[in-house]
Amino acid sequence: MKKLTRPSLFILACLVWAGCSTTKSLKPGQFLYTGAEININPDSSAKIDNQKQVKEDLESKTRPRPNKSFLGIKYKLAIYNLAGEPTKPKGFKNWLRRKGEPPVLMSDVKLKYNNDVLKSYLISEGYLQSVVTGDTVIKGKKGKAIYTANTGARYKINKITFPKDTGNMTRIINANKGKTLLKVGDYYDLDTYKNERIRIDNDLKENGYFYFSPDYLIMQVDSTIGKELVNVTVKVKDIAPDAGLKPYSIKEINIFPNYSLRRDSTLRRMKPLEYNDFNIYDDKKTFKPRLFDRLVFFQKGELYNRKDHNQSLNRMVNIGAFQDVRAEFLPLDSFKNNELNLNIYLTPLKKNSLTFSVTGTSKSNNFVGSEVKITQTTRNLFRGAEQLDVSLSGGFESQIKGTSQGKNSYSFTAEGKLTFPRFIVPFYKPNSTNAFIPKTIASLSYQLLSRGSEYNLSAFKAEFGYNFKENLHKEHTFNPISINFVKPGFPNDSTEKSLYAANPLLRTTLERQFIIGSNYNFTYTNQMEDNRRNNSYFNGSIETGGNVWGLFVPKDEKGQRSIFNVPLTQFVRVEADLRDYYKITKNLIWANRLNLGYGYGYGNSSSLPFVRQFFAGGSNDIRAFPARTLGPGTYKVPTTATFADQGGDIKMMLNTELRFKLVSILYGALFADAGNIWLRKEDKGDPATGNLGRPGSGFKFKNALNEMAVGTGAGLRVDATIFVIRLDVAFPIRKPYLPEGQRWVIDQVSFGDKGWRKDNLIYNIGIGYPF
The missing domain is CATH 3.10.20.310 (membrane protein fhac)
Known part of the structure; x- marks a missing residue:
């Protein structure tokens, strides 16, 4: 009992000291200002519309602001007092005092100024007869300001009158008055009047009035008609300059x-x-x-x-x-x-530029490594603002723990991308007139991935397509031609046979693949609108492979449609990613994501090619499971497997995360992830090749929810706006590969058990938010 009591008493003593230390350095006659209290119509039982929000708005407009606090503790003031008066011009005390905050005193409060500010705000909201009075209350060495607002009735608009049609300008104003923001029956609102002036100004700007300004308009309000009503008259000021009154x-x-x-x-x-x-x-x-x-x-x-x-x-x-x-x-x-x-x-811009970058990687599947990349950019290549980017990169990864500890891989990538700031369409010249430049993009790349003495993969990719923004929120990317060719290589036949014998799943992963198809991607987002309470993001994509070519390519002796003796991959793949960000408060955001994917392989393909499959687990996915190790279905990768990557044709994933500010640029998060992947048809294996299949990997709609994995955890983020560094720790609370009835493992959580921590805690380091 004593072991628990002593730390508790120590923490309590620290909190008491922090609270007391905020006033201990005050001089006689000084009182610490703790904030403002707003009382709205205290003598009336009736509440005004949206009273809670109005109260918050009024409080936010009072000055000065009290010292910053966290959990009721004025930590910055405590730091300031702890530093004390510096005895030297430089040193630790000076640094510590600058990190703190001097006390905000009651003598800094200007009641009359705040009364006028609060009354002006209430009038702007339509409370034209409002009265605000302020007073102070002092208790001990602390004090606060109390403001009492008697609002009176809120006025509404009775009638709107626009200028008489006496010329070109007034004709334009009257022709567009149907778009007015002023509506009979709406409350008097100063912001609406300001926006109405801006609307009229925009109409005039569209008709040549270059030098016109919203300040040349006046909204005359008559509040003497009674019954808490006002008449609004829109007029052009007599003092408006001649230059603003004519079109150019x-x-x-x-x-x-x-x-x-x-x-x-x-x-x-x-x-x-x-x-x-x-x-x-x-x-x-x-x-x-x-x-x-x-x-x-x-x-x-x-x-x-x-x-x-x-x-x-x-x-x-x-x-x-x-x-x-x-x-x-x-x-x-x-x-x-x-x-x-x-x-x-x-x-x-300069015609040529060279960029060089070095990046480090740390992945959930225990691989660490680095990559070096150099990019040459040539602008205005054909004197039409075209841009050519040629890049070379090389990197390595090494598995630092696990069954394949010490395994290394190396990669080399070469890529060229040519961007034309216009649509290039044969026999057609599309005319885009919005504010965003449409682009035609042609790219070609080659990548070599080497797994040391085991195997290597050569991948060629060529694409031709278009990117254009419909408006600020909507973006489209369409690639009518997308060609991928993947070719594996082995040191010798015996190495190939031994790899497949050890892990038969590698046979589908390392097979030669020829994908010729098209893809389309649509993105919608309003995340750039910071003033919204709720922001959303949607990304949808569809990709086809071998659909058109499959009609013309003849079948070979094996009954497969092949090009250059490589079977043509045929499939359709669709994916949707929907995200929602709800601002509970300024520093508290509830983020949610729903990610669904479905792939259908046909013709030569019974499932999606491995490079187009869906995966589950990892730092941006279901964080309580290592990358690409979850699923498919109830299948569990053996601990002895040398190749753990598991793909599927179907994916369902749900993420929810509560993000909150801790201090400065340090943020915290609490999250839960759920989901899994499945094969469209269960992998029954092939005994002839030693492939035992993957029991439970097939998708059945009625079993989908029962086969979902669930994980939860917490994280820290360093959000410096231009970059975000993220550290998450997560653990599973539902394991789909366990027998039915035993999949929920939340009752087994034991942070004090070293063995449990080793088997269940997953650490993820990432750049940027997970979604």
């Missing part, structure tokens, strides 16, 4: 594709190349003129409009050929007429 058209479009400040005067003096509506100032002919047909949406003589302005800028930035993009609109004759000259200044 484009006179000249001057493009400087190879611009620099050093050459500014030289470029302006030279004779431009006249191409369509553009005057191109480029004596070095850096880019083909037709490139600008896809980048600049303005035409001579047309009215200025914001849509063309934004799309032009976005395209010039997103094409990836320029390090600086600037568009300048200059009025002719100092606003005396209604014409603008458009000057576009473009500074290209």
Whole structure:
């Protein structure tokens, strides 16, 4: 009992000391400010709409903010006090004091200022008769501010009046008033009025009013009509300048594709190349003129409009050929007429660049290693903003523990990728007019993987396809041609036979494969919208192999359709990955993922080829099981297996994770993962080759939930925004390979048992979040 009591008393003493230390250094007459308390209509039993949120908003607007705290402990103030007054200009005490936070005092509280701020906020929300009074309460050496808000009734909109149609500008405003954000019956809301001014300004910008501003509009509100109603009148201010009240058209479009400040005067003096509506100032002919047909949406003589302005800028930035993009609109004759000259200044990126990277890897299957990669990038290859990336990489991995401890593998990869900033489609010229640059991508790669004296794999891949963004949220990738050729190699026939005898599953893994097909990928995300309470992400893909070629390729003497004596792989594979991120609070996020996959092999193939199969287990998957060792179904990889990778045709996975901030850039997580993989048809093996099959590997819908693995754990993340380093520790609480009725093992969890920890705890190190 004493062993438990003493640590508890010590912790309690530390907490008491931390609480007391926040006031011990205060001087006589000083009181520590602990925060603000908001009371809304305390004399009324009726609550206002969304009272809890309004209360939180009011509290957040009070100043000053109290000292930061964690679990009720003002840790930064305690650190500040612990450091004390430094006696030297430098040293540990100075460093410690800077890490702390000086006390926030009651004398810093300005009640009248806060009263005015809170009243202004309530008025902006429609409580036009609100009154706020503030007072202070001091107890001991601490104090707080109490603000009482009597809101009165919340006003609603009774009528909206737009300007009379007296000219072109008022005609445009009235023509678009059906899109107004002001609705009869809605509450008075200052933010809505501001957004309505922005909406009208945007309508005018689309019709040539380049110099108009939302500040030139005024919303006159009449609250004297009674019954807590207001009339709103939209007007153009009388003091609006003449330049903002007339539309402007484009006179000249001057493009400087190879611009620099050093050459500014030289470029302006030279004779431009006249191409369509553009005057191109480029004596070095850096880019083909037709490139600008896809980048600049303005035409001579047309009215200025914001849509063309934004799309032009976005395209010039997103094409990836320029390090600086600037568009300048200059009025002719100092606003005396209604014409603008458009000057576009473009500074290209360097034509060639070389990048070098070294990465280290640590995997859940006990492999560690490193890779060196060098990439040569050539931009504007054919003077149309094309980009060629050629990369070479080499790496090694070694298994540091397990049944194959000491086993090494080496890899070499060469890849070339050519990107065209446009669609290249035979006999057709698609016209994309949104803000994002469509891309045509052709790639070719070769990879050699060597497992020392056992075997090696040579993989060739060629792809041709398209990538384009429909809008900010939706992205499509379509590769009509995708060719993969995988060829195994062995030192000699005896090595091959001994490998297959030791592990018959290697026969399907290391077989020659020829995949010719197509693939399509669709991504939707709104994660870039930080103001949303709930964000989502979806990725869906479909891939086919051998479908079209299978119609034309004749069968060989074995009844298989083959190309170059290699059986043509035929399959259809679909996968969906849905994620949801719900912000419970600013620093508490509940993340969930559902991942489903299905593959159907036909013709030459009874299942998906190994390189296209689904896998379970690992740092981004079901973290309580080593990578690629879970499943299929209720099958368990023997501990003596030299090759543990297990693939399947079907995958179901659910992940849930609670993410919370600890301190600074350190975050924590609690998670649970569930799922498994299955073969579409059970692997019954082939006794002639020594393959005993994989009992329980087949998928049956009625048994799927009963064959799910479940794991849970906790993790730490260092989130520095530009990179995330993750450490997770997980353990299984349901093992699908155990007999029915014995699969839940949560009652066997024993962190104090060394043997249990060795057999069950899985450590995962990763870069980035798991999903």
